[in-house]
Amino acid sequence: MWDIIGRHDQEMVAGNDRPGRITRLPGGVALNIAMTLARFDLKPVLLSAVGTDEEGNELVRACATMGMDTTQLYRPKDLPTDRYMAIEGANGLIAAIADAHSLEAAGSEVLTPLQDGTLGSALKPYSGVIALDGNLTESLLTQIASDACFKDADLRIAPASPGKVMRLMPLLTHPKATIYVNLEEAELLTQQKLSDAKSGAEALAQKGATRVLVTDGARQAAFAESGQIWSATPPKVPQMRVTGAGDTFMAAHIAAELAGRSPEDALTDGLAAAAHYVSGL
Incomplete structure (x- = not known):
């Protein structure tokens, strides 16, 4: 989809009308992940729905220019290209609306x-990494959880937003799934108040998650797998943008694991x- 982001350089609250910059960039969870993977010299294949309207054609050209494989995209003639709109201030995301109706349709x-x-089948399942967008x-997502075509894949799963995180429940205990969530999303999945990312990772592991990463903004993040937990704190940087930070983290983590x-x-x-992404550099 296209991301339309309005940014003001001071703190904002709901109802504010402020000067700033408005940008339109290729985006959406899956594409944000793919763009970062491409920067790590990987070549992701995009599976999504993109309209045949001019916005769709422009988006596909932009993705191809960035080194992504667009040949497997579904291009419905009767559906428009999806869009996302957000308002950000110095204090983070103020509000956002994701229009992903064409993807859902x-x-x-x-x-x-x-x-x-083409890439896999029930008889010969795809065995590489698949980044799933919430x-x-x-x-x-429920179909994917039990589909034989996905049984050998390394599934990397991200919610699109806290409002959609419960969609991930069918995949939470999948034996080959890695779940990437922020602390708020971890609280929704576990239905409990959590003090920090480490407690979130522990709670999700207790719920049956095989591998789970929990972030908490500028505070400590945690990774849980096989009864072990690793924690780390992000570098301190000025916050110049927010949208896409979690997707960038996920993609960089995938690239690092693929590199051993x-x-x-x-x-x-x-x-x-x-952190580098958030700083705007």
Whole structure:
């Protein structure tokens, strides 16, 4: 989708009308992850729904220019290209609306390359990393949780927002899933108040999550796997932007693990990449 972001350089509250900058950039959870993976010299294949309108054609061209494989995108002729709109201040995200109706309407069509033999099938499942975007519908995420086409994949799962995090419940205990959430999302999934990221990772592990990473803004983040927990604190940087920071963290962590980094180092690498992104550099 396209991200339309309005930013003001001072703190804001709901109802403010302030001067600032408005940008339009390729975005959405899956694409934010893919763009960061491409910066680590990986070549992600995009599976999504993008309209055949001019906005869609422009978005596909932009993705291809950034080094991503766009050949497997589903291009519905009767659906517009999705968009996201947010307002940010120096104190973070003020409000946002995600219009992902075309992705939701496309349903399982976006998964076809993983089912028809192009990238994988039930007889020969895809065995690489798949980054799953929580903007997919709950029914589709439930389907993925039990679909033989995904049984060998290294599933990396991110909620699109706290408002959509409960869609991840069918995949929470998947044996090959890594769940990436912030502290608020961890509280929603566990239905309890959590003091910090470490307690969030512990609580999700107790709920049956195989691998889970919990971030908490500028505070300590935590990674839990096989009864062990690693923690690290992000570098302190000025906050110039917010949207996409969690996706950048997730992608950098994936890239670090694919490069063979240790759990502690991969967590640190992910936080460093997110901090660099937030600083606007």
